[in-house]
Amino acid sequence: MNKKTIFPKRYFMVAGTFLLALLLYVDRICISVAKEPISEAMGLSDKQMGWVLAAFSLGYAFFQTPSGILADRFGPRKILAVIVSIWSLFTALTGLAFNFISLLIVRFLFGAGEAGAFPGMSRAIYSWIPLKERGIVTGINFSGSRLGAAFALPAVAWMIDSFGWRTTFFILGAIGVLWAIAWFVFFRDNPEDHKGISEVEKEFILSTRQDRETAISKEKIHFGSLLKSKNMWLAMGQYFCSNFTFFFALTWLFPHIKSEYGLTTVEAGFYTALPLVFGAFGNWFSGWLIDSIFKKGHWNKSRIFPASLGFLFAAIGLFGSIYMDNAIGAILFLSLAIFGADMTLPPSWAFCVDIGKKHAGAVSGTMNMAGNIGAFITALLFPYLLAWTGTTTLFFIIGAALNLLAIVLWYNMKPEKHFSEY
Template sequence: MNHTAATRQRFLLVFLLFLHTVNTYMDRVCISAAKDAMQDDIVGLNDQMMGYVFGIFAIGYALFQIPAGLFSDRAGPRRALTIVVIIWSIFTAMTGAVFTAVGLLVVRFLFGMGEAGAYPGATRALYSWLPAKERGLGQGIFHSGARVGAAASLVVMPWLIDLIGWRMTFVANAGIGLVWGAVWWVWYRDDPAMHSAVNESEVQLIQQGIAEEAATESKLPYIQIVTSANVLLAMFQYAASNITFFISITWLRPYLVNTWGEQYGYLSAFPLLCGAVALWVSGYAVTFLHRRGMPVMSRRLPAMIGFLLGAIGLLLCTQVTGETSVWVFIASFALATFGVEMTLSPSWAFCMDIGGSRSGSVSAAMNMVGNMGAAVSAVAFPFFVANVTIPVIAPISGTANSFFLFAAMINILAMLAWLMMNPQRQLKEASPAAMKVRLALFVSMIVTVIMVLLYVNFGMDKG
């Protein structure tokens, strides 16, 4: 028995991946901050075309989720993440070099294609370096970088654009990505045993922690895994969380401004910060419960509590009117965001549990469908505000109360879905006929996601 204290290089890995997600959202938010300056310089970039530019990123991102996940699993996270970070950093820099709207469309599609590998590759890296009992906290810290990056960018990006111009701001963001990619290539190893700073005790801790869950990893075909009840339910609940969360980065600020005034627009950053805290809290809870010998409840309980808090927060939002203090509303919506963000750590840890060495591609499938939830929120929120009335809750149009009720009900359904999700459930091999049905279902699901995204971003009347 080796009694030497284990090194803690796996925690440095989590920190590097935290910076990775900060970088992804800084690159995404940059174009929103630069919108007005870009429209002054780029030929043909009116508001409608700018909407297409925003949307085409989502198309590229969703289309390449599963290919990027498969690539991460086969090539290994070291090579895969280095390549995808270089790709999206190049296209980030090229965003600052375009002079026509069509050129911008092409560049942002390729940017979305590159960023598709960000989360699947990182998830595969975490699987190789974290024992199962630490996956929840690792995922929580990792994902919190996106929320911190988004909130910080609301302040940093406008300041940087004023300082060096929008074109050089994209170049600066690209430079940050390239530096991260270089550090990742030099420092990371797909097998922690090959890392010079990882001692034998840490290797044993990691390998033992992975082996404890190895029995639950299925060796069945990928199509059967991603069309199993476990993964289909994971997809649904992840889309459900996005229906609430994406309001915080799309319609929340305009809703605050229209209802309470321009001076309160800055409060839209507060739910994002609450979401970052939720990811840490949930990640700790997942880790704590797993260490207490509750591998199933470590995933299920934090997620169910999160969706319950999300539903409560949204129902509280329905009780707020334009005459109510904006602080009451923002506290209620922050509670909802806190709740749905609590579900991320168990969701991605769940994909690692059942995906194992294919966790990159399994989590990519969940993330792809999650994008449909984001798209639904983009369509549903303004539609509900303008058209949907509900007795008592929203007797007249013009408020978001009907949407908040809708989202609360979806959260309740997602909470119930977790009652049927079990990362230790064993799958039996399906018959050839059943596999054909599963393949058709999987293809139909991908087509549905892409059609929803195309409609939202290109077919919907933007008014």
């Protein structure tokens, strides 16, 4: 056997995007762990911190489609290197924030910087990954984000206790710049441009990544053309529901569990890491399930069934957590909810690559924009509902209802049809 085929080059690309997803969520969740010292240093209320957390989602949402279009046009090599450098700068600048307004601005720009990460990954996946491997590859990438967040909860809690919250943000910013340099040096936009790839692997990728193009898939597109697609609207709606659930784990889960059950910072970090680890398992399981169903000749079912099953688990987990009166019980049900919510990610992003093809960056960016409007609402709704009702019950009921609605949306989606056709 040719030694060059033992470790396919596309797997090194997947390793790079896995590490990117891990870094993405380490940087993102750090603000949740640092909530108390930041609030104390600047005299911020929970509602003000809700706006700080929401500002990220707003910046992240607004720049999804533009950054996806840029990744399609200029390639994920340049775009990902640039945007990781930008968001790493604003990660570091978070450590220099001195009041509510400065923190709000920095976190909005940080979100705008992170916006192109997953659309850029989707564009790289279209070029490098065969259709039958997209489920597991997408699952691996998103599991990196969950493992990154799970690792960050206790690790960042320790860093903040040891070095202070400002220094912690400086360190994380520097790590991001190192990834950006390595990506630009080693990655290439297309397999045919990579000098180290074997002819066997190159031919395999080019012949199996997707076999049908439409005229529009070769043309430049704009936001309006995407919004004419029913597939696009359905993808946006279900991803709004998914992010409503998951973003709670990134923002309010840590302070909620710590306050509700009287835990220390490090204890709360370990407890709230568990749902995110379950999220990684959800991504792996869903990715495997997608590819297993696809290999049996069921393209539509390979996307719709794993997503719908995930949304059902998420609804059960959120609703069940309402009745728990101890930290362990609440965390177990919330782990089921995050496991389910993360099961929806591989089919969602594989769906975007399916219907977007060479415009996968723009399509996935538009879907992710809608999802992060859901995240924006989550960040604000949790503290406001808590202040209004004195309990978290209504928030979890709303989340469960949205998950059930998403199942209905999925059964109207058509992965085999390009966004220009449906």
